[in-house]
Amino acid sequence: MNNRLLNWFKFASPQSFFPLAGKMIPGFWALAVIFGVAGLYLGFFVAPTDAQQGEGYRIIFLHVPAAWMSMFIYLVMAFWAAIGLIYKTRLSGMMASALAPTGAMFTFLALWTGAFWGKPMWGAWWVWDARLTSELILFFLYIGFIALQAAIDDPRRADKAGAILALVGVVNIPIIYFSVKWWNTLHQGASVSLTKAPSMAQTMLLAMLLCALAFWMYSVAVALMRVRGIILERERNSEWVKQQVTMAAAGR
Amino acid sequence: MVWNSFSDFLAMGGYGLYVWGSVGATALLMMLEPIIIARRNSALTTQLQRQFRAERNQHTQRRSPA
Amino acid sequence: MKARQQRIALIVGGLAVLGIAAALVLNAFQSNLVFFFSPTQVASGEAPKDRVFRIGGMVKEGSLTREADGVTMRFVVTDTAREMTVNYKGILPDLFKEGKGVVAQGKLGAGDVFVASEVLAKHDENYMPPEAAKALDDAGSRAVNEKASHSLKQ
Known part of the structure; x- marks a missing residue:
């Protein structure tokens, strides 16, 4: 137990995580590409036309994975922020900062693809229903987190302030998820959930899940890339960064 | 395969604008993001390399006359 | 000085x-969380009287007609308990169909007719190929009605 704890803490230090992350990135890229190609192929070439929405429903293969990731990344970000707040581990705050821009991007994509889906199907680019409004608030939470951290020079204080904002904002996630159940919304209910059988044809479902996996792997790869940059930036005065960087220069 | 021709595929049953508008934005952002990060990381590395080299040179210069 | 200004x-x-986010939240919680009212809610006086609001339900089968002027559409929205007639001048969305979900924004006019300024189609969360949908339809109108009222509730 003690030994395992030690191991965990070993990788929790930026110094040992930096090369580890570097080694993991290509693997996650490969997985993202494999799942992405398979999911898009199934979704755009194999999955049948939808009875209600014709070919327009194919936006689902991007919209739902983006929306899932927008919420999931926020939860992971808040998790790391909380760990950093409680245990004062340096790497946790860096992880939270590395995840925020990707989460914001997926939130934007969920809103964008949603608008492009809503216009032909519902008849409106945007409506102020509970699902859409709460997702927009998620976007502002990400932007607020990023802006707040950018506004504070001392990284430790920036991490702390960001963590508090991130944790307060967690309330919004169940609101987004359950909004279609709790209130009358124009947005339809969930097609896929843990509590009931999915209401989608099998090929459509498989394509959507593969795309979601691809987005997930992409997020990990991109967050690891970004966290490496953050580590270098914040630890630039340490001896190991000096060695690391000079070694990289010699290798080139 | 659900398409009879390439133009069928592009038309998306009349929803081409909406489907490709979504695909385009998603593809653009998901390609740009890693490129931007990779560039920023390598710029940071070069900057640090330059800084460390300058520091080392300062050290040796200071030491050499003594 | 410059760094400080930037920080400020x-x-x-x-x-x-x-x-902005807080304003949106408050605004949403105040009035927009109930995106639409059902005809039953309108009948029991839950919907605002003089303000624009939305009603939602199913378009009653066989109720869609075009007025003599050629642009005004008239259809009946039902929640299986109560019904309400809607007048709308404009283009209906692609997914607008009899027997499917609809949300209309507007005001109550004379004779309890709802005068809509915007009509949105509400679709359900079921995705299936047309053959499967047809098989479901053929399985009997009772099952379809049940499914429809189920999807309305969500």
């Missing part, structure tokens, strides 16, 4: 973003 600008920007 960022903080002001951050606060502005948070302010």
